[in-house]
Amino acid sequence: MNNENTRKIIMDNYLNPYNRLMPKGEGYVKANTRNESCIDNIDLYVKFDGDKLADITFMGDACAISISSTSIMIKNLIGKTKNEALEYILEFEKMIDGKEFNKELLKDACVYEEISKQGSRKVCASLPLKGIKKAILEFLE
Amino acid sequence: MNREDFPLLGDDIIYFDNSATSLKPKCVIDKIRDYYTNYPANAHRGDYDLSYKVDQEYEETRSLVKEFINAQELEEIIFTSGTTEALNMVVNGFFAPLLEANDEVLITTSEHASNVLPWFRLVKTNNIKVNYIPLDSNYYLTIDNLKKVITPNTKVISIAGITNVIGDIRPVKEICKIAHEHNIFVVLDGAQMVPHMKVDVEDLDVDFLVFSAHKMCGPTGVGVLYGKKELLEHLEPMILGGGMNESFDNPHEVYLKELPARLEAGTRNIAGVIGFGEAIRYLKEIGMDNIHKYELDLRKYLIDKLMPLKHIDIINIESDSGIVTFNVTDVFSQDVAYYLNKYNICVRAGNHCAKILKSSVGVNNTVRISLYFYNTYEEIDNLVELLSDYDKILKEMI
Numbered sequence: 361m362n363n364e365n366t367r368k369i370i371m372d373n374y375l376n377p378y379n380r381l382m383p384k385g386e387g388y389v390k391a392n393t394r395n396e397s398c399i400d401n402i403d404l405y406v407k408f409d410g411d412k413l414a415d416i417t418f419m420g421d422a423c424a425i426s427i428s429s430t431s432i433m434i435k436n437l438i439g440k441t442k443n444e445a446l447e448y449i450l451e452f453e454k455m456i457d458g459k460e461f462n463k464e465l466l467k468d469a470c471v472y473e474e475i476s477k478q479g480s481r482k483v484c485a486s487l488p489l490k491g492i493k494k495a496i497l498e499f500l501e
Numbered sequence: 502m503n504r505e506d507f508p509l510l511g512d513d514i515i516y517f518d519n520s521a522t523s524l525k526p527k528c529v530i531d532k533i534r535d536y537y538t539n540y541p542a543n544a545h546r547g548d549y550d551l552s553y554k555v556d557q558e559y560e561e562t563r564s565l566v567k568e569f570i571n572a573q574e575l576e577e578i579i580f581t582s583g584t585t586e587a588l589n590m591v592v593n594g595f596f597a598p599l600l601e602a603n604d605e606v607l608i609t610t611s612e613h614a615s616n617v618l619p620w621f622r623l624v625k626t627n628n629i630k631v632n633y634i635p636l637d638s639n640y641y642l643t644i645d646n647l648k649k650v651i652t653p654n655t656k657v658i659s660i661a662g663i664t665n666v667i668g669d670i671r672p673v674k675e676i677c678k679i680a681h682e683h684n685i686f687v688v689l690d691g692a693q694m695v696p697h698m699k700v701d702v703e704d705l706d707v708d709f710l711v712f713s714a715h716k717m718c719g720p721t722g723v724g725v726l727y728g729k730k731e732l733l734e735h736l737e738p739m740i741l742g743g744g745m746n747e748s749f750d751n752p753h754e755v756y757l758k759e760l761p762a763r764l765e766a767g768t769r770n771i772a773g774v775i776g777f778g779e780a781i782r783y784l785k786e787i788g789m790d791n792i793h794k795y796e797l798d799l800r801k802y803l804i805d806k807l808m809p810l811k812h813i814d815i816i817n818i819e820s821d822s823g824i825v826t827f828n829v830t831d832v833f834s835q836d837v838a839y840y841l842n843k844y845n846i847c848v849r850a851g852n853h854c855a856k857i858l859k860s861s862v863g864v865n866n867t868v869r870i871s872l873y874f875y876n877t878y879e880e881i882d883n884l885v886e887l888l889s890d891y892d893k894i895l896k897e898m899i
Contacts, residue, residue: 370899399835399851399866421865423835424899481839 366471373428373468378435379417380427383407388415389499393491395483400426404491408499411441416492423484425475430488432468442496449489456482502795502874503787515846515880520665520693520824520871522715525780529718532779536772544771545744545762559771562778563761566725569781570710571701574730576760580774583724584692585615587711588659590726590764591688592619594736595709596657602628606657607650609634609642611664616690620659630654639819640667644675651679657686662694666852666869667817668824670694677706686732692716696784696873697822698793708732714773719780723773726764733760740766792874796823799872799881806885813888816867823872829894834866836898843897844887 388405400422407415416434433452437445447465454461455473463470472485504510506526516524536558542551544559566578581587600606606620610633623629632655635646642660658680663670673689680687689707694700696717702710709732714723728736738745738757745766747756757763784792800823807813807827816826829837834850841848849869870884888894 367899374899401865421833423833423839427833480842484835 363474366474369432369468369471370424370428373431374424377418377427377431379415380419380431381417382419383415383417388417389495391491391495391498393487393494395426395487399423400484400487402426402430402488402491404430404488404495406492406495406499411443413437413440413442413445413496418488422487425472425481425484426487429469429472429485432471433488433492436467436469437492445492445496449493452489453486456486502791504875504877506783507875510875513845515844515876515883517870517872517876517880517884518847518849519696519873519876520716520869521849522721523696523718523873524875525720526718526783528783529720529776529779533720533772533776536775543768555771555775558775558778559769562774562781565778565781565785566727569785570695570725570727571703572727573703577727577730577733579726579728579733579761579764580769581711581724581726582722582770583713583715584690584711585724587724587726588615588688588690589619590736590739591709591711591728592623594739594764595728595732596686597623597627598737599735600627600629600656603630603654604656605630605632605652605654606659607632607634607647607655608659609636609664611636611640611667612659612661613665613690613692616659616661616688629656634658634660639669640664640817641669642671642676644672644679647676647679651683651685655683655685657688659688659690661690661692662700663697663822663824665693665824665871666826666867668693668820668822668826668871669817670698670821673705673707677708681706693822693824697789697796699789702727714777714780717780718783719777720770720773722770723777730760733764736764738764738766742766744768787874795874796872797821799823799876799878800825802878803870803872803881803885806881807888810885810889812891812894823876825870825872826867827870828867829888829891832894832898834868837868837894840894840898841884841887844883846884846887 383405388407391404394401402418402420402422405417406413416438418430451462451465452469475481475485507524508527509524540551540554542555544555563575563578567575572578606629608631620631624631632650634642634650637643660671662673677687686708688709691700691710691712695712708729710727712725715721745758745763747758749755803825804818807815812830814828828834838848838850851866
């Protein structure tokens with residue numbers, strides 16, 4: 361990764377990830393997400409308030425790309441409605457697939473745009489999105 | 502050794518993931534191409550020259566395997582799709598009808614998933630117990646620890662000859678001797694052993710041995726189930742169909758073929774088996790003792806170079822195989838693998854399918870280097886140079 365700013369955002373979120381903690385209080389649903397090569401393994405804890413994602417935390421072991429992507433995703437999704445979150449996930453998937461996407465919506469998550477060129481890292485960046493999508497669809501529909 | 506035989510090695514690739522699968526020499530690739538090009542008929546079917554040649558080549562591999570592991574009879578060699586299928590055949594075809602409630606199977610926490618999950622199923626279906634032989638401080642299986650957990654109910658010991666994370670060589674001959682004194686069967690997972698050292702089933706006296714072709718210069722999709730003939734005779738075929746039956750008229754009159762055909766239903770991976778034969782010829786030519794000795798020398802060289810690096814934590818300093826497992830301080834194993842991949846070095850990161858080992862070792866994920874005879878001292882120098890620079894790892898791991 362050549363761009364220093366991109367690298368800095370990823371490393372900051374890897375070394376000091378946002379909300380990497382067990383949830384305090386009740387009402388959280390847990391969604392596990394892991395990749396096929398059985399390494400990255402993250403538990404997401406999501407608290408819904410009606411249609412909104414009121415809080416998200418996570419625990420687990422994973423590589424720098426997965427951890428940082430989880431941290432950035434959590435920052436970007438807290439407070440969003442279910443449909444807003446699904447829209448965010450869709451834009452992220454477009455980016456990872458190398459398609460046109462909404463940069464404004466993804467904010468910091470745009471640091472993974474280059475990832476679309478590294479096949480094996482796509483899965484790492486997408487891991488938390490897969491988990492949160494599962495949680496949203498499972499518990500709100 | 503013999504690098505010129507491997508087409509991929511001309512491409513500046515350093516391949517250190519040989520426990521996952523090995524590279525294929527040109528002679529094996531050519532042999533498979535020859536089958537598909539010049540005599541692509543089915544086996545055991547036709548009365549014409551092409552099919553006859555297929556039979557000859559296919560059965561020649563059986564003969565080569567028999568000799569390679571020093572089995573007594575050709576009928577003791579069954580071709581499977583790999584180690585996993587072979588283990589499932591042994592557990593489901595031989596032991597499932599035999600084991601009863603409270604019978605005990607001994608494994609260890611460092612076994613591969615394919616030597617754990619089939620037994621776990623028997624816990625549910627047959628109400629057997631799966632117990633663990635404790636590992637010592639080096640994660641080795643010791644005879645003393647084995648003796649401590651054998652009970653009158655122990656019926657099976659099912660272990661890897663060499664484990665795929667720690668790389669320790671188990672004292673198989675002694676284990677078999679003790680097991681047989683107690684009327685216990687021994688199943689040997691040879692996936693990491695047979696490709697790297699001489700394995701003699703008669704000398705070891707194992708009851709079943711399973712291994713895969715693709716980890717020993719052969720093609721994927723081919724493996725071997727060896728069993729003592731008197732035991733294989735009682736192994737129920739899991740797959741029924743063509744090639745394994747003698748005749749049938751109705752559900753009550755089904756006659757099966759003799760071994761080995763009875764356990765090889767359907768059209769087999771003919772090209773794979775024929776290619777596997779060539780792989781065995783190739784390995785024999787190099788010599789299994791030469792391969793084992795060279796790998797140990799390489800391993801010692803690697804360990805000696807890694808030991809002084811303070812940020813490298815080697816999990817298995819002592820081990821008599823080509824497997825070296827380690828972690829880099831505060832760097833996730835997968836990130837180490839991605840870092841090395843930038844320099845065309847292939848290593849494995851993860852738990853290597855030994856998911857219950859973490860309870861013994863205390864770490865979930867590791868980086869694994871697994872060597873084979875075509876690796877070189879220069880390749881290890883390149884690897885160590887990249888691993889020596891901790892700042893570089895941190896900088897380039899994403």
